[in-house]
Amino acid sequence: MQVIVTGGAGFLGARLIQTLLEEEKRIEGETITRVTSIDLAPCPLDDPRVESWVGDVADKALIERALGDDTLAVCHLAAVVSSQAEADFELGMRVNLEATQALLDACRAHPRRLRFLFASSLAVFGPGLAQPVPEETGPQPRSSYGAQKAIGELLVNDYSRRGFIDGRVCRLPTIVARPGKPNQAASSFASSIIREPLAGQRAVCPVDPDLPLWLSSPRAVVGNLRHALQLDGDALGEWRTLNLPGITVTVTQLLDALERQAGAETRALVDFEPDAAIDKIVASWPGGLDIERPLSLGFQADVDVDTVIHAYREDYLNT
Amino acid sequence: MQVIVTGGAGFLGARLIQTLLEEEKRIEGETITRVTSIDLAPCPLDDPRVESWVGDVADKALIERALGDDTLAVCHLAAVVSSQAEADFELGMRVNLEATQALLDACRAHPRRLRFLFASSLAVFGPGLAQPVPEETGPQPRSSYGAQKAIGELLVNDYSRRGFIDGRVCRLPTIVARPGKPNQAASSFASSIIREPLAGQRAVCPVDPDLPLWLSSPRAVVGNLRHALQLDGDALGEWRTLNLPGITVTVTQLLDALERQAGAETRALVDFEPDAAIDKIVASWPGGLDIERPLSLGFQADVDVDTVIHAYREDYLNT
Numbered sequence: 176m177q178v179i180v181t182g183g184a185g186f187l188g189a190r191l192i193q194t195l196l197e198e199e200k201r202i203e204g205e206t207i208t209r210v211t212s213i214d215l216a217p218c219p220l221d222d223p224r225v226e227s228w229v230g231d232v233a234d235k236a237l238i239e240r241a242l243g244d245d246t247l248a249v250c251h252l253a254a255v256v257s258s259q260a261e262a263d264f265e266l267g268m269r270v271n272l273e274a275t276q277a278l279l280d281a282c283r284a285h286p287r288r289l290r291f292l293f294a295s296s297l298a299v300f301g302p303g304l305a306q307p308v309p310e311e312t313g314p315q316p317r318s319s320y321g322a323q324k325a326i327g328e329l330l331v332n333d334y335s336r337r338g339f340i341d342g343r344v345c346r347l348p349t350i351v352a353r354p355g356k357p358n359q360a361a362s363s364f365a366s367s368i369i370r371e372p373l374a375g376q377r378a379v380c381p382v383d384p385d386l387p388l389w390l391s392s393p394r395a396v397v398g399n400l401r402h403a404l405q406l407d408g409d410a411l412g413e414w415r416t417l418n419l420p421g422i423t424v425t426v427t428q429l430l431d432a433l434e435r436q437a438g439a440e441t442r443a444l445v446d447f448e449p450d451a452a453i454d455k456i457v458a459s460w461p462g463g464l465d466i467e468r469p470l471s472l473g474f475q476a477d478v479d480v481d482t483v484i485h486a487y488r489e490d491y492l493n494t
Numbered sequence: 495m496q497v498i499v500t501g502g503a504g505f506l507g508a509r510l511i512q513t514l515l516e517e518e519k520r521i522e523g524e525t526i527t528r529v530t531s532i533d534l535a536p537c538p539l540d541d542p543r544v545e546s547w548v549g550d551v552a553d554k555a556l557i558e559r560a561l562g563d564d565t566l567a568v569c570h571l572a573a574v575v576s577s578q579a580e581a582d583f584e585l586g587m588r589v590n591l592e593a594t595q596a597l598l599d600a601c602r603a604h605p606r607r608l609r610f611l612f613a614s615s616l617a618v619f620g621p622g623l624a625q626p627v628p629e630e631t632g633p634q635p636r637s638s639y640g641a642q643k644a645i646g647e648l649l650v651n652d653y654s655r656r657g658f659i660d661g662r663v664c665r666l667p668t669i670v671a672r673p674g675k676p677n678q679a680a681s682s683f684a685s686s687i688i689r690e691p692l693a694g695q696r697a698v699c700p701v702d703p704d705l706p707l708w709l710s711s712p713r714a715v716v717g718n719l720r721h722a723l724q725l726d727g728d729a730l731g732e733w734r735t736l737n738l739p740g741i742t743v744t745v746t747q748l749l750d751a752l753e754r755q756a757g758a759e760t761r762a763l764v765d766f767e768p769d770a771a772i773d774k775i776v777a778s779w780p781g782g783l784d785i786e787r788p789l790s791l792g793f794q795a796d797v798d799v800d801t802v803i804h805a806y807r808e809d810y811l812n813t
Contacts, residue, residue: 301733311631311634312630313631314648316648317732325648329641329644329645330641332635333635333641413620414620414634
């Protein structure tokens with residue numbers, strides 16, 4: 176039986192695919208034997224069980240063809256990231272909203288009530304909230320990306336309530352450290368200020384060093400996404416939106432940890448150059464969320480900021 | 495200068511139009527001299543300043559033609575109501591979501607930054623909330639109507655934040671008592687149990703007599719919608735969604751008031767016949783909301799349940 180992963184060419188999508196194919200993962204008693212990636216580029220994994228459909232996730236005909244009878248679940252990770260959706264409103268609406276709707280409708284038409292994992296974001300929240308943010312707090316996004324994700328959350332919940340799908344919404348923390356190059360997420364700097372110095376390169380921090388971030392390692396996020404997909408829907412209850420666990424870390428604390436592991440010279444490679452456009456988006460996000468319910472459901476947070484950096488070095492630098 | 499009112503054939507739309515045309519109401523220093531109603535039926539008002547465009551609010555070409563250069567504002571009241579949107583998912587999505595998107599895009603294309611008043615509903619909220627519901631509480635709708643309204647709220651806010659429109663979202667309480675016939679709103683009974691007995695007819699209450707309702711008279715709601723439209727956007731701040739004031743009244747308290755004004759025989763015309771489908775929707779709505787901010791902005795609540803019934807008798811029965 177197959178699982179569809181949109182955004183399978185991205186680093187998170189590819190890691191999720193890898194995890195799903197490890198050790199005969201099961202959903203509703205059936206084994207995941209293959210994964211179909213739908214993305215603008217092929218999934219980088221070299222595995223015969225992974226099929227890449229290269230195309231636009233908003234292409235309804237493509238989606239309908241991909242959703243074969245042996246589909247168990249759809250993991251919808253493809254998105255136009257925050258700064259890009261802010262710069263190009265139409266593109267964000269098309270990929271983050273219309274494609275999500277098209278995917279949901281294709282799932283609704285499927286004979287099986289498919290599991291549907293939707294990657295949302297802490298970017299749905301606005302500024303000025305109690306910290307940690309209580310679970311029942313509403314989205315007041317200050318970015319079009321956040322608005323589009325919050326709309327997707329409502330759709331996944333309503334489609335689930337009606338029995339069209341068996342949905343799960345995971346609000347992802349800021350992921351540190353992503354491998355590869357900076358992207359157009361407003362939070363991209365949070366990875367850059369770890370990744371680039373560890374590679375001996377300079378990096379720019381565009382926000383205040385005291386800004387608290389809500390962070391998770393790729394390891395923890397991928398483990399939690401996998402858990403969300405395998406969890407029984409009844410355990411989640413009627414409302415299917417979850418704040419994924421993270422840890423609250425200021426930029427200074429993140430750099431302190433970098434210095435502990437790689438020395439003062441490495442930390443000195445980070446320059447502070449305030450950028451109002453990025454700061455306005457990132458500072459509107461909460462620095463901590465109430466995660467009592469997700470922890471009770473078996474979701475996991477990183478132990479501390481040192482393990483976050485250590486995980487990056489182990490996974491991507493082999494150190 | 496004109497104002498567009500979608501749903502102008504409905505009783506609330508027609509009353510809002512009447513109010514906007516009274517006493518030279520002004521928006522941004524300009525006088526409202528005419529109103530265009532867009533609805534499936536003509537606006538019932540006999541006033542040469544009211545023009546009725548009969549058609550589908552989801553018809554983009556119609557909307558674009560209606561939005562002439564002299565448009566000051568759009569009041570978007572047209573909707574498929576709760577039980578109907580629950581029974582016909584596609585219809586609800588088309589009218590409550592797609593038409594709202596089409597209207598917002600037409601406003602965005604307009605040379606003026608139009609005021610946009612969106613009628614949302616307490617139906618965006620889910621069950622199990624602290625009472626009164628704190629303002630920052632998020633929508634967890636248990637109806638497709640509530641989900642579609644919550645999505646509209648997010649769109650109006652994001653379009654406002656980007657400067658495409660100058661939006662205001664008003665979450666309406668349950669309106670008691672609407673004149674005319676029962677409609678397909680799950681809350682329709684709340685009007686019926688007042689209106690029908692006052693006309694000497696039997697009525698059915700499908701919910702528990704102890705259920706608290708969040709109520710407003712048509713008078714108060716229309717006054718508040720008018721106020722929301724005329725209020726300076728800066729007073730509202732960045733987040734444009736407001737819980738309109740109401741009063742918390744149980745079904746029993748509502749019937750006690752009916753009895754005080756019209757006697758025990760009138761009250762005895764109400765039969766209790768539980769209806770699980772209606773109860774499931776209505777009982778998921780909160781019975782009270784925190785309205786400190788709207789009250790500080792000049793929005794008004796009814797004095798008490800007796801004035802709510804008295805207003806109905808005065809406005810619709812001339813008693």
